[in-house]
Amino acid sequence: MAEFEPKIVAFCCNWCSYAGADGAGVARMQMPTNFRIIRTMCSARVDPEHVLRAFSKGADGVLVLGCHPADCHYIGGNYRARRRIALLRMVLEQYGFDPKRMKLEWVSASEGEKFQKTVIEFVDTIKALGPNPVCSKEA
Amino acid sequence: MSWFSDWKEKRAKKKAEKAATAAAAPAKKEAAASSAPAAAKGAKAPEFIADSPIDGYVPGLGAPPGGKINIAIYWAAACGGCDVSLLDTDEKVLNIGDMSNILMWPIATDGKEKDIEALEDGEITVAMINGAIRNSENEHMARLLRKKSQILVSYGACACLGGTPALANLVPGGVNEIKDYVYGVTPTSANFIADGGRKLEDVMPRPEYNAPEGTLTLPVLYDTVKTVDQVVDVDYYIPGCPPTQKSIAALLDALVGFVYRGEALPPKGTTVGVIPKSLCEECHRHKENRRITEVFEPHEVLNIDHDLCLLDQGILCLGAGTIAGCGAPCTKADQPCRGCYGPPKPVSEQGSSIFTAIASLFPIEANDAKMNEDDMDDIMSVIKDPLGYFYAFSMSKSLIKRAVNEGGQ
Numbered sequence: 380m381a382e383f384e385p386k387i388v389a390f391c392c393n394w395c396s397y398a399g400a401d402g403a404g405v406a407r408m409q410m411p412t413n414f415r416i417i418r419t420m421c422s423a424r425v426d427p428e429h430v431l432r433a434f435s436k437g438a439d440g441v442l443v444l445g446c447h448p449a450d451c452h453y454i455g456g457n458y459r460a461r462r463r464i465a466l467l468r469m470v471l472e473q474y475g476f477d478p479k480r481m482k483l484e485w486v487s488a489s490e491g492e493k494f495q496k497t498v499i500e501f502v503d504t505i506k507a508l509g510p511n512p513v514c515s516k517e518a
Numbered sequence: 519m520s521w522f523s524d525w526k527e528k529r530a531k532k533k534a535e536k537a538a539t540a541a542a543a544p545a546k547k548e549a550a551a552s553s554a555p556a557a558a559k560g561a562k563a564p565e566f567i568a569d570s571p572i573d574g575y576v577p578g579l580g581a582p583p584g585g586k587i588n589i590a591i592y593w594a595a596a597c598g599g600c601d602v603s604l605l606d607t608d609e610k611v612l613n614i615g616d617m618s619n620i621l622m623w624p625i626a627t628d629g630k631e632k633d634i635e636a637l638e639d640g641e642i643t644v645a646m647i648n649g650a651i652r653n654s655e656n657e658h659m660a661r662l663l664r665k666k667s668q669i670l671v672s673y674g675a676c677a678c679l680g681g682t683p684a685l686a687n688l689v690p691g692g693v694n695e696i697k698d699y700v701y702g703v704t705p706t707s708a709n710f711i712a713d714g715g716r717k718l719e720d721v722m723p724r725p726e727y728n729a730p731e732g733t734l735t736l737p738v739l740y741d742t743v744k745t746v747d748q749v750v751d752v753d754y755y756i757p758g759c760p761p762t763q764k765s766i767a768a769l770l771d772a773l774v775g776f777v778y779r780g781e782a783l784p785p786k787g788t789t790v791g792v793i794p795k796s797l798c799e800e801c802h803r804h805k806e807n808r809r810i811t812e813v814f815e816p817h818e819v820l821n822i823d824h825d826l827c828l829l830d831q832g833i834l835c836l837g838a839g840t841i842a843g844c845g846a847p848c849t850k851a852d853q854p855c856r857g858c859y860g861p862p863k864p865v866s867e868q869g870s871s872i873f874t875a876i877a878s879l880f881p882i883e884a885n886d887a888k889m890n891e892d893d894m895d896d897i898m899s900v901i902k903d904p905l906g907y908f909y910a911f912s913m914s915k916s917l918i919k920r921a922v923n924e925g926g927q
Binding site: 426427428431432434435447448449455458459461462463464465466467468469470473474475476477483508509512513 | 688690866867869870871873874876877878880882886887888889891894895897898899901903904905906908916917918919921922923924925
């Protein structure tokens with residue numbers, strides 16, 4: 380059997396992480412290609428429903444990337460986001476998911492390197508965890 | 519306060535009116551009993567209608583021109599409250615008697631499955647199913663009633679959203695874990711097994727049992743509790759735990775119009791008795807957008823402000839993510855909304871939309887920028903059991919639907 384290649388959805392804030400991902404690409408940094416980026420205007424735009432929908436449709440992991448605290452384009456969006464994500468993490472744990480399947484990370488526009496590092500680490504984590512339990516249940 | 523005084527006033531008014539009508543017509547009881555002719559003549563019936571929160575009994579309706587219609591009501595996995603709630607319509611329930619033969623109504627009449635099976639397809643005009651689909655019998659009856667009826671109504675929070683029975687979906691081991699616990703671990707079962715020197719297999723229910731007279735069967739419990747519309751095609755939804763008088767009256771009025779005057783029914787898929795806004799629009803409380811750092815159960819707050827938003831007072835109210843239409847009776851009684859009416863129309867995931875809103879009520883700390891995600895977990899852990907609380911009614915309609923097992927067991 381071929382090695383398990385996880386599918387990862389990455390929500391990137393338009394103002395920093397998306398630009399950071401862009402920077403990583405322009406600098407030709409090497410990283411796994413398991414992730415699909417969805418650009419959002421702010422990490423607070425990521426409704427927990429989006430994350431749950433990603434899991435219910437078979438994503439093996441979800442990354443939420445936003446501006447560093449005190450650095451939000453909309454002043455307080457990331458503070459809201461981190462509280463929501465904390466609650467969502469509790470909900471996912473109650474469902475039986477490993478909370479490591481969802482990660483919130485702060486990546487600024489200049490941090491291509493951090494983006495690369497985050498993706499590499501997250502893909503390793505998900506590979507260790509195995510496929511999404513929602514999917515394996517149906518199969 | 520305002521609600522309480524309103525209620526008191528109304529109550530006093532009702533009492534006074536009752537006394538007045540009693541004085542004016544000493545034979546009130548008689549008149550009520552032979553309602554149809556008396557109401558046609560006298561002024562009593564219209565008076566009653568004006569006072570009643572719903573339209574009230576339409577007197578002298580008699581049997582419909584095309585003969586009485588057939589109605590069937592069935593309870594699946596439900597507490598029985600929905601079945602009883604039909605009687606909340608007070609005297610309007612008499613219209614049901616005028617209009618229809620009740621073929622099945624577990625709490626009130628003696629209808630049998632074989633009677634329903636003997637009917638032609640479509641012979642029942644309206645079938646109402648309350649309760650979630652928990653076992654094979656529920657599913658069988660839902661399919662049977664769908665086959666035999668023209669209109670199928672999904673009645674109540676459990677039928678529409680899964681309700682409380684659907685919280686069983688969160689037991690990771692599914693049905694086997696539940697059965698092992700109920701028949702082996704609970705003190706009454708454990709003592710029963712220990713005292714009689716029995717084994718677990720002796721008390722565990724078997725779906726099939728070969729008796730000398732033949733094979734006896736029991737329905738099989740499902741791992742995942744479903745809503746009615748996840749099993750059969752549903753025409754109308756009436757949410758609520760239980761549905762309010764107003765919703766039932768709205769359905770009855772539509773039916774009366776359809777049966778007696780051939781009026782068109784609402785389009786298929788209509789949710790009866792809701793207003794497409796969030797419950798906050800209906801709630802009388804005002805909001806000050808206070809920030810909260812602690813949450814309370816209603817009984818933990820000594821002096822609940824009757825006019826201030828419950829969320830401002832730290833009581834987790836689900837109104838912001840719940841569709842309006844019930845008239846907010848819970849918040850009027852100082853209890854938080856629990857979300858039994860389901861999400862407002864564009865929202866599919868009720869629980870997550872509410873906790874998104876509630877998470878935003880937590881204030882930003884001065885040193886927030888220096889905190890890490892573990893600190894956030896500490897801050898938010900004042901909310902205990904978020905999944906059970908925010909998804910109390912909508913588990914079957916949620917995106918994930920049931921507990922998952924990491925490792926693909």
